Amino acid sequence: MKDMRYIRAASVTEITDNLKKYGDKAKILAGGQSLVTLLKQRLVSPNVLIDISRVADLNFIRKTKKTLKIGALTTHRQIETDPFIREHLPILADMEKQLASVQIRNLGTLGGNLCHADPAGDLAPPLIALGAKLKLISATGARTVLAENFFKDFFETAIRPDEVLAEIHVPLLPYFGNAVYIKHSTRGVDTTIIGVAAFISKDIDTCREVRLCVGGVGSVPIRAKNAEAAIRGKAVSKKIMAEAGKKAREEISPVSDLQGSAEYKKELIEVFIQRALKAASKGGRKGA
Amino acid sequence: MRKHKLSLTVNGIDYILEVNAGEMLLDVIRDHLNLTGTKTGCDSGACGACTVLMDGMAVKSCLVLALQAEGRKILTIEGLAQDGALHPLQEAFIEKWAIQCGYCTPGMILTSKSLLDENPNPSEDDIRMYLSGNICRCTGYQKIIDAVASVRPLQGGRHGKK
Numbered sequence: 273m274k275d276m277r278y279i280r281a282a283s284v285t286e287i288t289d290n291l292k293k294y295g296d297k298a299k300i301l302a303g304g305q306s307l308v309t310l311l312k313q314r315l316v317s318p319n320v321l322i323d324i325s326r327v328a329d330l331n332f333i334r335k336t337k338k339t340l341k342i343g344a345l346t347t348h349r350q351i352e353t354d355p356f357i358r359e360h361l362p363i364l365a366d367m368e369k370q371l372a373s374v375q376i377r378n379l380g381t382l383g384g385n386l387c388h389a390d391p392a393g394d395l396a397p398p399l400i401a402l403g404a405k406l407k408l409i410s411a412t413g414a415r416t417v418l419a420e421n422f423f424k425d426f427f428e429t430a431i432r433p434d435e436v437l438a439e440i441h442v443p444l445l446p447y448f449g450n451a452v453y454i455k456h457s458t459r460g461v462d463t464t465i466i467g468v469a470a471f472i473s474k475d476i477d478t479c480r481e482v483r484l485c486v487g488g489v490g491s492v493p494i495r496a497k498n499a500e501a502a503i504r505g506k507a508v509s510k511k512i513m514a515e516a517g518k519k520a521r522e523e524i525s526p527v528s529d530l531q532g533s534a535e536y537k538k539e540l541i542e543v544f545i546q547r548a549l550k551a552a553s554k555g556g557r558k559g560a
Numbered sequence: 561m562r563k564h565k566l567s568l569t570v571n572g573i574d575y576i577l578e579v580n581a582g583e584m585l586l587d588v589i590r591d592h593l594n595l596t597g598t599k600t601g602c603d604s605g606a607c608g609a610c611t612v613l614m615d616g617m618a619v620k621s622c623l624v625l626a627l628q629a630e631g632r633k634i635l636t637i638e639g640l641a642q643d644g645a646l647h648p649l650q651e652a653f654i655e656k657w658a659i660q661c662g663y664c665t666p667g668m669i670l671t672s673k674s675l676l677d678e679n680p681n682p683s684e685d686d687i688r689m690y691l692s693g694n695i696c697r698c699t700g701y702q703k704i705i706d707a708v709a710s711v712r713p714l715q716g717g718r719h720g721k722k
């Protein structure tokens with residue numbers, strides 16, 4: 273690994289000032305659980321490492337009236353074990369249980385996972401299905417983007433070199449709403465072959481709103497919008513869910529990769545969209 | 561190469577070292593401090609052989625830059641025995657034949673310690689899930705699970721007891 277300057281930032285301002293000064297010569301280090309491997313393999317070789325892991329202002333889980341605000345430095349393990357999240361957004365705690373191993377979850381952060389933008393990442397599909405937003409901060413100001421619009425290509429995001437991802441804003445589930453994430457992999461904690469997140473809210477039996485997001489099948493997580501349209505406004509029946517599975521299979525063209533062939537993934541999409549919908553629509557949150 | 565000062569505590573001893581920004585905690589432990597009980601396996605976060613406890617938390621030292629450990633307390637396998645007496649987990653691994661070649665053992669034992677410190681009476685499933693980031697190529701795992709299960713206080717084990 274080449275020689276690098278190492279800066280341990282103590283505040284958000286110190287992060288953004290250093291990003292402004294060094295631009296794309298610098299790399300942010302959060303938990304290092306993805307970046308360190310890239311450094312070792314010389315896939316990235318920054319002149320400056322800005323270690324943000326001690327910036328306490330970016331590590332929090334805070335509930336407001338309708339939103340859960342999560343600091344970008346919150347670790348996977350904190351989400352997995354947080355009592356509020358386990359009760360009110362169990363989709364996130366359940367997803368974390370299946371993400372990597374406990375050692376990786378102890379250090380890996382939500383912000384790092386999103387900014388790394390691995391198309392097989394497990395965090396993005398649930399956040400997109402929940403309608404989460406991301407707050408980015410630079411020396412010149414802040415902006416908020418929908419998680420759905422954050423991912424641009426394999427390992428590419430909408431973040432500028434002078435910006436830090438500071439917060440993740442997750443809408444709380446509506447009273448008659450539920451969300452689940454189903455990951456398919458060789459063993460529970462292995463790399464995702466495909467991951468499907470489903471959010472659904474209902475008036476009695478009729479689907480009011482639905483968002484489906486599939487990870488591991490393309491360069492970025494993909495919303496299955498035709499499948500959603502097949503269910504929205506309709507009574508959620510087995511037939512409708514099967515219809516949605518077919519639509520998703522038609523509208524998504526998976527890529528073959530180490531985890532599986534495109535054909536295999538097409539099969540999985542149809543099956544897992546149905547499973548996720550079934551689980552989400554009978555999910556027991558407050559009787560919804 | 562630019563040198564950076566690093567202060568950390570390893571097995572109760574304070575050190576002040578000079579390291580490069582790109583040096584790993586694993587290399588500091590093995591090469592600067594000659595504590596070779598911590599093993600290098602995959603060097604990419606997958607096998608768990610390099611697991612140490614950092615402020616009580618299991619981490620893979622091949623994925624931690626040495627400078628990330630500034631001010632932290634590190635526990636390696638060499639720091640587990642107290643006054644010549646093996647830790648209950650070490651005894652259990654011997655007693656239950658949970659060691660063959662021994663390469664995974666330091667990582668297995670430290671990860672298990674962190675589990676039992678968090679949750680003294682885990683189920684067998686909890687043990688399996690918690691150890692899923694640690695690979696063993698010899699034992700077939702069952703004896704490792706048995707060893708960890710045997711030190712649970714409810715099973716009459718001695719973990720956490722002085």
Ligand SMILES: Cc1cc2nc3c(=O)[nH]c(=O)nc-3n(C[C@H](O)[C@H](O)[C@H](O)COP(=O)(O)OP(=O)(O)OC[C@H]3O[C@@H](n4cnc5c(N)ncnc54)[C@H](O)[C@@H]3O)c2cc1C
Pocket residue numbers: 299300301302303304305306307308344345348370371372373376379380381382383384385386387388392393394395431435436437438461462463464604605606
């Ligand atoms: C063995 C192994 C198994 C894994 N399994 C899974 C899995 O099953 N599912 C899954 O989703 N992930 C998995 N991962 C990846 C891991 O979850 C995340 O990518 C990791 O948690 C990243 O977080 P970090 O804090 O360590 O980020 P770092 O490694 O520190 O940074 C990652 C990238 O994000 C940038 N960055 C970090 N934080 C910010 C910020 N706040 N603002 C702007 N840029 C930032 C960095 O510059 C870098 O480019 C695995 C990793 C390993 C090593």
Ligand code: FES
Pocket residue numbers: 599600601602603604605606607608609610611620621622623
């Ligand atoms: S050597 Fe660190 S996890 Fe394999």
Ligand code: FES
Pocket residue numbers: 658659660661662663664665695696697698699
């Ligand atoms: S005892 Fe040989 S790898 Fe586990």
